Structures are given as structure tokens and as C-alpha cells.
Amino acid sequence: MADVYHARRSTRATPVGCSAVLRLDEEPCHATVQPETRKEVMQETAQEYLASVLSLIRRNALNHRKVDWEGVRREAYEAIADATSPRETYDQVRKAIAALEDPHTFFLTPDDVTTAFSEEATAAAPLPSGRLVDGLHPLMVIPEAPGTEEADRRYVDTGAARTRELDTDRPDGWVVDLRGNTGGNMYPMITVLHRYPATGRSAPSWMWTGRRQADGACDGIEHHDGEAMSPVPNPYLLAVPPARVAALIDGETMSAAEATLVAFLGKENVRTFGEPTAGLATGNVTIELSDGAMLVLTAVRED
The missing domain is CATH 3.30.750.44 (Transcription Regulator spoIIAA)
Structure with missing residues (x-):
């Protein structure tokens, strides 16, 4: 959906x-x-x-x-x-x-x-997954997040657990795969990933009224204008702050996935690879x- x-x-x-x-x-x-x-x-x-x-x-x-x-x-x-x-x-x-x-x-x-x-839709919702590339570089696949309470909790818990597993060897770089992620709820995605960029700040947004809204993380919980948005906390800290983060994107990276990508952009340790996104970062x-x-x-x- x-x-x-x-x-x-x-x-x-x-x-x-x-x-x-x-x-x-x-x-x-x-x-x-x-x-x-x-x-x-x-x-x-x-x-x-x-x-x-x-x-x-x-x-x-x-x-x-x-x-x-x-x-x-x-x-x-x-x-x-x-x-x-x-x-x-x-x-x-x-x-x-x-x-x-x-x-x-x-x-x-x-x-x-x-x-x-x-x-049925909740049970079938995709979850983050991960693997080592060439036995060295951890790659996290971040799919769409459906936005239902139970599914979003499973999403964060699964993503956090996989991150811990891949972090065992203290890698100094990560690959985040947002290809094919058509959106949903950005906050489970951000909660899984907020320790990856150089800073925990997320993307600011603008209401149609012109009012700026600020996002950010605290104690493993993403906030929006002071309100906790994460379905569950993800307090895990990477063993080593990543020196490099590669974000993979394509034309089906859209909506909440693009909003998640925005949280990475502008960081000195982040590079993007792939194709232009859909342009629906709303x-x-x-x-x-x-x-x-x-x-x-x-x-x-x-x-």
C-alpha cells in the first residue's frame, strides 16, 4: 500500500x-x-x-x-x-x-x-534485513514501513537486532539500501538508522502553512516537534562511529524513504549511489x- x-x-x-x-x-x-x-x-x-x-x-x-x-x-x-x-x-x-x-x-x-x-497485511509487512558484502562491509536493506503499530514495532526491533549482529566486527563503514523503498512511515526507518550518520538529527519539514517542524533523536527515540514518534526505542550505539556511509537509491525510492534519505544528506561521511529518486519527499x-x-x-x- x-x-x-x-x-x-x-x-x-x-x-x-x-x-x-x-x-x-x-x-x-x-x-x-x-x-x-x-x-x-x-x-x-x-x-x-x-x-x-x-x-x-x-x-x-x-x-x-x-x-x-x-x-x-x-x-x-x-x-x-x-x-x-x-x-x-x-x-x-x-x-x-x-x-x-x-x-x-x-x-x-x-x-x-x-x-x-x-x-494479514501486518503479518506480510516487509522487515529490514542485512548481510556482509564480500565478508567485510555490512549492508542494511531498509524496505517500506507500513505504519501500523505492531508492524512498526517489529520493524524497529528487527532492524536494531540485525544492526547489532553486523556490528560485531566493528566495521568503520556501512551500506544502506533504500532502493525500491516506496515509503510508508519514515519514523521506524529513521529509528533503525539514526546512529549511522554523523549526527542524529533528522530532516526538518514544512507544513503547507509555512511553519517549520524539527525532528531529532534522543535516547534512541525519534521526536517530531517534541513528540516521540518511534514505535519503540533503538538505543543501540554502533561500536565505531562510521567513517563512511553509502546510501543506495533508485527511481522507486520515494516518499518516506526520500525523507529518510534527507536525514543523511549533507553529512561529510555519506555518499549516495544509484539513480535519481522519485521526487516525492513529502x-x-x-x-x-x-x-x-x-x-x-x-x-x-x-x-
Whole structure:
């Protein structure tokens, strides 16, 4: 799943780049969370539902200024004039999202959400792996992180354990493989890797409002604007601070993986190898709607 994963619920968290799950009355945050048990709510009319969703997109999407909202609303309301349920508005929601011209923003139906957060999806989520290259150089493969609480804990625990194993011979250089990593939740990735660069600082980001947000690590836990974001701590310190870190990237390195890469860039001991990344170093907020559907909106860009 792409970046619903960022959709970490907010408890602030997501499955999808960096994400946060919001209720309709919350402000965007940079995180990921599990969908909460849904409370009984009064059924919205199709018109009320669409009005609420369009408002959420306009208020939270990074590219909201690209859209002719008056025209979008007029066309959408005409199209659903006879609609009797929220499900009948989904095509208009997708059209509004398409107007943003942002491939990192999308809409999930209730069925999509159920599939994305199922036990089967959590069990099948990829985990970090590692091996020695030529018997000398440790290589860590960092795949996408799904953004569900249990899967993200396993992700960090597995990555930290593999790092310890590969660190036994006190290597002075590491290879980090981000190729094919399509994103998800950046914080498990950063938590596994935050001891590799010369500094533990992560990538700053910018909300669509222009407010700068700062990330950083403390006691093995990544923080965002002072809030702990790591699913579990990774306090392990490499035996020897790496003199060299090689980051492998390609055109499928995107979203949260690019945000993770940003944390490495500019360090004197880091070099990148491969192909240009996808250019989607942005973060998502995931908003759970009244009928169980989700909006996954690009709301921040990594800098």
C-alpha cells in the first residue's frame, strides 16, 4: 500500500510517507496511527459528507492553492444531486484530489482501509534485513514501513537486532539500501538508522502553512516537534562511529524513504549511489472519515 501507511494513526501515526491520522476536528500532525474503534455516529447525508471532505482537502492539502474550489464544488454538487449515501460521492472526492496534481495524495474506501490494516497485511509487512558484502562491509536493506503499530514495532526491533549482529566486527563503514523503498512511515526507518550518520538529527519539514517542524533523536527515540514518534526505542550505539556511509537509491525510492534519505544528506561521511529518486519527499496526514473511508493528503514537504 502506498502511503496510507503513512497513515499512521495519530495517535498520531499511519500506514503510508510520514503520516498522521486525524479526526475531523484536529489539526494536521506529522505521524502515524492505527484506526481507532469507530464510535456510532449519525449518518451524514451525501451532500454533508462531500462538503466535509472537500473542506478537509482544501484546509490540509499542500497543493490546495492549485485548485479552483468554487468550480470543483459546483460540479461535484451537481453530480451528486440525487445521491443518498456517502459512497455515491466517492467519484467526486477522487476528482477533487486529482485537481491537486499530487500523486502522493489519495483516497481509500472503507474496504481499502480494512484491507490495508488487516492482520494479514501486518503479518506480510516487509522487515529490514542485512548481510556482509564480500565478508567485510555490512549492508542494511531498509524496505517500506507500513505504519501500523505492531508492524512498526517489529520493524524497529528487527532492524536494531540485525544492526547489532553486523556490528560485531566493528566495521568503520556501512551500506544502506533504500532502493525500491516506496515509503510508508519514515519514523521506524529513521529509528533503525539514526546512529549511522554523523549526527542524529533528522530532516526538518514544512507544513503547507509555512511553519517549520524539527525532528531529532534522543535516547534512541525519534521526536517530531517534541513528540516521540518511534514505535519503540533503538538505543543501540554502533561500536565505531562510521567513517563512511553509502546510501543506495533508485527511481522507486520515494516518499518516506526520500525523507529518510534527507536525514543523511549533507553529512561529510555519506555518499549516495544509484539513480535519481522519485521526487516525492513529502509527508501525509491521514484523515479518517465518518464512514470509515480515509483521506491521505500531502501536507508537509521534507527540506
